[in-house]
Amino acid sequence: MSGKGRVSRRLDKSWLVFDSIENDEHDRCVDLFSRPDGTFGFEEFRRDVEDTGVWTPVHYYSGIVYTARRDALDAATRAVVWLSEALLGRAR
Numbered sequence: 001m002s003g004k005g006r007v008s009r010r011l012d013k014s015w016l017v018f019d020s021i022e023n024d025e026h027d028r029c030v031d032l033f034s035r036p037d038g039t040f041g042f043e044e045f046r047r048d049v050e051d052t053g054v055w056t057p058v059h060y061y062s063g064i065v066y067t068a069r070r071d072a073l074d075a076a077t078r079a080v081v082w083l084s085e086a087l088l089g090r091a092r
Helices: 069-079 083-091
Strands: 016-022 028-034 040-047 055-057
Touching: 016 083, 028 069, 040 069, 069 083
Parallel strands: none
Antiparallel strands: 016 028, 028 040, 040 055
16 A cells, blocks of 8 residues: 555554555555564555545455465455456556
């Protein structure tokens, strides 16, 4: 999640967001993060005008634990419909 909004209560303050990927409309975002214990996770967020632009969690993905960064990204890509296209856009 970019610095434009507040951090969700679903992301513990001790977790480090190492990548934040937005869709082309800039109203959806996936944060990939690491935890102090060396595990990884992700969460999907939405941002709506009526919420004054605050990022709001969409699902409860952040509770799932992955042992590798790549595993968290792979799981996020499978779970979040728009993420593959956003990642392709980054590569261009």
